[in-house]
Amino acid sequence: MDSWDDIRFFLAVARSGSVRGASVGLGVNHSTVLRRVSNLEAQLGALLFEKLPSGYKLTPAGEEILDLAISMDEDSSLLQTRVFARDQNLTGPLRVALPPSLASELLMPDFAAFTQLHPEIELQIATSYEAVNLTTRQADLAIRLVYDQLTLPPHLFGTRLQDVHRSVYISREFQNRILNNPQCSARWILKEEDGPAPSWAANPDLEIGGPPINVSDMASQLSAVRAGMGVTILPCFVGDLDRSLARVAGSTSKYYGTLWVLTHGETRKTKRVRLFSEFIKARIALYSALLSGEAYIDDASKGSLTK
Amino acid sequence: MDSWDDIRFFLAVARSGSVRGASVGLGVNHSTVLRRVSNLEAQLGALLFEKLPSGYKLTPAGEEILDLAISMDEDSSLLQTRVFARDQNLTGPLRVALPPSLASELLMPDFAAFTQLHPEIELQIATSYEAVNLTTRQADLAIRLVYDQLTLPPHLFGTRLQDVHRSVYISREFQNRILNNPQCSARWILKEEDGPAPSWAANPDLEIGGPPINVSDMASQLSAVRAGMGVTILPCFVGDLDRSLARVAGSTSKYYGTLWVLTHGETRKTKRVRLFSEFIKARIALYSALLSGEAYIDDASKGSLTK
DNA sequence: GTCCATCGGTTGATTTTTGCACCACCGTTC
DNA sequence: GAACGGTGGTGCAAAAATCAACCGATGGAC
Numbered sequence A, B: 001m002d003s004w005d006d007i008r009f010f011l012a013v014a015r016s017g018s019v020r021g022a023s024v025g026l027g028v029n030h031s032t033v034l035r036r037v038s039n040l041e042a043q044l045g046a047l048l049f050e051k052l053p054s055g056y057k058l059t060p061a062g063e064e065i066l067d068l069a070i071s072m073d074e075d076s077s078l079l080q081t082r083v084f085a086r087d088q089n090l091t092g093p094l095r096v097a098l099p100p101s102l103a104s105e106l107l108m109p110d111f112a113a114f115t116q117l118h119p120e121i122e123l124q125i126a127t128s129y130e131a132v133n134l135t136t137r138q139a140d141l142a143i144r145l146v147y148d149q150l151t152l153p154p155h156l157f158g159t160r161l162q163d164v165h166r167s168v169y170i171s172r173e174f175q176n177r178i179l180n181n182p183q184c185s186a187r188w189i190l191k192e193e194d195g196p197a198p199s200w201a202a203n204p205d206l207e208i209g210g211p212p213i214n215v216s217d218m219a220s221q222l223s224a225v226r227a228g229m230g231v232t233i234l235p236c237f238v239g240d241l242d243r244s245l246a247r248v249a250g251s252t253s254k255y256y257g258t259l260w261v262l263t264h265g266e267t268r269k270t271k272r273v274r275l276f277s278e279f280i281k282a283r284i285a286l287y288s289a290l291l292s293g294e295a296y297i298d299d300a301s302k303g304s305l306t307k
Numbered sequence C: 001g002t003c004c005a006t007c008g009g010t011t012g013a014t015t016t017t018t019g020c021a022c023c024a025c026c027g028t029t030c
Numbered sequence D: 001g002a003a004c005g006g007t008g009g010t011g012c013a014a015a016a017a018t019c020a021a022c023c024g025a026t027g028g029a030c
Helices: A004-016 A019-026 A030-044 A060-086 A100-117 A172-180 A218-226 A271-286 B004-016 B019-026 B030-044 B060-086 B100-117 B172-180 B218-226 B271-286
Strands: A049-052 A055-058 A092-098 A121-127 A141-146 A156-171 A188-191 A213-215 A231-235 A245-247 A254-264 B049-052 B055-058 B092-098 B121-127 B141-146 B156-171 B188-191 B213-215 B231-235 B245-247 B254-264
Touching: A004 A019, A004 A030, A004 A055, A004 A060, A004 B004, A004 B060, A019 A030, A019 A055, A030 B060, A055 A060, A060 B004, A060 B030, A060 B060, A092 A100, A092 A271, A100 A121, A100 A141, A100 A218, A100 A271, A121 A271, A141 A271, A156 A172, A156 A218, A156 A271, A172 A245, A188 A218, A213 A218, A218 A231, A254 A271, B004 B019, B004 B030, B004 B055, B004 B060, B019 B030, B019 B055, B055 B060, B092 B100, B092 B271, B100 B121, B100 B141, B100 B218, B100 B271, B121 B271, B141 B271, B156 B172, B156 B218, B156 B271, B172 B245, B188 B218, B213 B218, B218 B231, B254 B271
Parallel strands: A092 A121, A092 A141, A188 A213, A188 A231, B092 B121, B092 B141, B188 B213, B188 B231
Antiparallel strands: A049 A055, A141 A254, A156 A231, A156 A245, A156 A254, B049 B055, B141 B254, B156 B231, B156 B245, B156 B254
């Protein structure tokens, strides 16, 4: 075979199901993908895809070699990981993946502190809602908020850190307005991905009426609740830290998920990974009460909570 | 990793030990290899080779990823093999590997017959002294003359066919000359790879003196013995078929090796491979007496041996 | 039905890769 | 010591792969 890259393109198309989809994933023009696939087909002397108007679908021949392409992909990923793992220099890159909310609302100052402490480490922060794939070395370390159960893929190591609670929040200004003017009613501000308001959030002291306001991300959600558009459910480490917000009177905090730090088996012994791992675990431990929702003091001076 | 081909180049260099050596194997300019390797090193952020004046030698980092590159290579080979194995058309290519002597001196007419019988099969005959690698699909079927023991790599299937004997030959013309002129002595014609003349070939009836004549291939060896330069050891299927040659009087035939037909586990069920395999086995069976050296009739009409 | 997004396919311009012709260097051989 | 065959390294021109901008077709939303 005189081009392994053709197999890489084949795999991308097989995974995405379309040439165009593969092309964006690969970061190349779709005509390139087209040509490389037909090149591979010509070399093998077999049709690998059914060229449907709706996309590329694997033929039996394509199915048969898919697992080998996947195996090559895994090898190539592991290859990068191993080289990275060998690197015991403090100097060098370090990719950390975590959910956007944790980054922007809580840990960014700690990341800043870490870069000050170790300026020679080139910290790359990748925030995404989706769980980033450590196996393919999209990241060297991942901080995850796990909702259900954590099933660790092979070769991955996890440390369970901390339970995270959430509660129902409202703008203080808006709360006062409601108290003074009983006609004024609150509405739910819901993030689409979270679904409808859970039953535990219902509160006898506060009537919530009208259709919910839907937002797509936490930034909008925060803006909306700050602007006094209604009430919303937030992780306590977000809501409790925001001076303009208060928990809706009578609301309890509820278990939301558990924080984990994940590392790859090959890279976890690397100096940079170990260093960051220990650092961030220590920092998160400091937020223990905040994350679990036990740090909230009704009404009183919230300023003391900020670090 | 955005170029699996770089890994392919890395592997080629690691195997050959030099950039230039790899370049000829890959069929590209050596500067290309140079650039691809440094490209890979840059992407991984690690030195893979020690750049010695005598060649490229793997660093520990390079050693560590070598097995993954090999694994990718194996996957890529198997990928081609699988696609080929799926192909149940009679029409298509078929690569057969065998030692040059067998091809040129015995089986070529049978190959000709096969292509006449199945003109739609694109027969590619690869003759080489080295055992061709079936696993990497350099060939779909190999006919081998095995001298020692056959240890089959995994996934390869072999059929034991026939013992091959060899004997000591001389030009009939030269033999007569010696008989008439006792001063005239014979010399050994030796093929380098075969080493010195074995003890069993010694013959009390024929004095062999002087330094041996060394040749590098069988074609030269045949020319030399035909020209009456001396005596030589040949497989019986070569010597007995040549009307101008005779076994040295009193010489016995000795076991030389065993013929095997090897196929890859994945491709052996392919129509073309099965067809050729059965055909050539049948043909070789016809040569049974010839191969084992039992067909030789002293002096008498050798013409009857040719098919 | 219309609109719109997405799909694959094609073609000419552009960028990237590759090949070629060199160089310097080292060890062997004559 | 000179010549030679081997090694890696380096500009520059040619070749090849890629990009960008199209096209027609399809399928779903409205």
